[in-house]
Amino acid sequence: MSSIQHQQEDRSNAIRARADLAEPKALRTFTPSQAVFARSAGAYHWTADDRKLADFSSGVLVANLGHNPTAWWRRVLGYLELADLATDAPYINASPLTAYNAITDLEVTAAERLLSNLRQESGGERLEQVMWAASGSEAIQKALWVALARDPQRDMILATRHGFHGKKGLAGAVTGTEQDKERDSRVRFLTLPTDECSDLESRKQPVDLAPYEQELARMADEHGSRLCCLITEPYLGGGGSYHPHPEYLQLLQRFCRERDLVFILDEVQSNFGRTGTMYAFTHYGVEPDIVCLGKGLGNGVPVSAAVGSQLLFSGLDYGAASDTWSANPLSSAAVLATLDEFEGGDVLANAQALSTVLEKGLVELKETGLITHVRGEGTVWGIECGEVGEHSPANVAIACVEACYLGNSDGQAIHLLGPLAGKVLRVSPPLTMCPQEAHDYLNVMKSILLDLHAQLRSH
Ligand SMILES: Cc1ncc(COP(=O)(O)O)c(C=O)c1O
Missing domain, CATH: 3.40.640.10 (Type I PLP-dependent aspartate aminotransferase-like (Major domain))
Incomplete structure (x- = not known):
């Protein structure tokens, strides 16, 4: 049985359990969500149980252009001379995939x-x-x-x-x-x-x-x-x-x-x-x-x-x-x-508009009683969790990652990385995320954290 399982996630749970057998845990940094991604597009992932997650991580700040951007993929395949992959003709013009001891x-x-x-x-x-x-x-x-x-x-x-x-x-x-x-x-x-x-x-x-x-x-x-x-x-x-x-x-x-x-x-x-x-x-x-x-x-x-x-x-x-x-x-x-x-393209212009939305929305998260400090610039932000009752900042941070992953009653959920330095949540969506959608998901995050604060105070 996988060490991390979530209710009503039969497919994800089965994959987590298989991963536990086939791969060592050292391969993964710990996250309480341990999300299982089945497909991804733009600023979103879908889990193996087909739950949609807004991606506030970009992998680990990797997918700056979002996941599987169509134009980017076309260019990659074009550069490799693999643009007409759909045909059965042999790829006699295709680039090699390895050119060790040689130059391309x-x-x-x-x-x-x-x-x-x-x-x-x-x-x-x-x-x-x-x-x-x-x-x-x-x-x-x-x-x-x-x-x-x-x-x-x-x-x-x-x-x-x-x-x-x-x-x-x-x-x-x-x-x-x-x-x-x-x-x-x-x-x-x-x-x-x-x-x-x-x-x-x-x-x-x-x-x-x-x-x-x-x-x-x-x-x-x-x-x-x-x-x-x-x-x-x-x-x-x-x-x-x-x-x-x-x-x-x-x-x-x-x-x-x-x-x-x-x-x-x-x-x-x-x-x-x-x-x-x-x-x-x-x-x-x-x-x-x-x-x-x-x-x-x-x-x-x-x-x-x-x-x-x-x-x-x-x-x-x-x-x-x-x-x-x-x-x-x-x-x-x-x-x-x-x-x-x-x-x-207009990637940096979008990132600038997104940055303004992120700063405002993240500063507002302080009102939830869980976040004490907000730091960052552009589309790379850290929000530091504070103590709530008997819960240490590190426990609060873990609880935030899990609560955002589980989402709200409308099924809106957010993928976050496991905490940095124990108590800091990284917020770093793709630079291409639509600012309005970021705004909406920051509101979702705020309501999730408000609920979490109430729960933590009562336990
Ligand atoms: C600033 C910085 N340098 C280096 C690395 C190491 O990169 P990699 O994990 O690809 O070896 C990372 C990874 O998170 C990083 O954030």
Whole structure:
């Protein structure tokens, strides 16, 4: 029997039970809903029991263009020369699905188009080459390999505390805090100002950078010429949805430039429109030496990249960053189709209208008595749960995810990710969600949370 079952969900329950037998639980992060998706379109999922869920997660900030957008799929198949899949003719013009030890025009075109988009958005010149990878953590790993390859004497990495860069290899080593686990002795953590941006109001106040400047100076005194690079995110995602003041990122960049450290910005989550612009770094007023991209880059097809200068990347020799899936044609086609949709359509304009609706609706959720803080920008928001009676914020957050999944008496329900940092609910719908529908579903969420508050108070 599956550890998670819901009433009147016979089909979903059966699939959950089969998953329990066939797959280890470590493969999934815990959510009390454990939704079973059967089909998805636009900003909605339908469960195996045919319940409709508004998607407030975009996967995990992946399906920025929504699920299965028709025009995007046509473009993907077109790039692969598979557009007339319906015919029985052999696909003699189709692209290969793997081109290891070889090159495809598709891969090079995707790299060129991505670079030109980055240049156009940033106006900068640092980002000259694309080092493809398949997952976000692999892009981070490759960026750190590049930085470490510059000089064997410079082997120390600075990372902002409570960041999330992935679980594998060096990406895991720069994730979290010094207390988490056995640490890689090369990594030192810096304090990212979170109290100063704990909600929308505090982020509007000027930030005092002096303590952070002092911390950086101490790091420089202690480790000096061993410091190699610094890695951070535009905002702490997994760490609880904290969006620092741009001046803080600018301080980190200045520190790197003054000491010739490689400044690596992890935009795996923020890229492709999440914060309102294609890349967050353009409105944070910085220009990283290496930017890591992922998630929304392929709108659901696994692909990621570290983008940096030719000089930096030339430090790695043949094969040092190669693997089975990097630059595979399916990923390249997905990147091209995603760029087409952003460059040719009104995705960012819709995201802007959606952002206004999200901010207003989420702030109103404070009236439910369950939400204490609202943080975010663009279409990436975090709402922090408070204590209710004897229920801890973490329990309240879990109860919210479950209640939204079960929905209201009219069958309106919402898919949310499991809480961030224990007590923060992530709200990050596809950028293409209709603002009116978002407004309606935020009202649904409010009424569900009001009911939940009453229930929690009485137990
Ligand atoms: C900012 C950030 N970096 C890196 C990663 C790791 O990406 P992946 O899970 O594709 O390895 C994530 C994943 O959530 C992320 O949010």
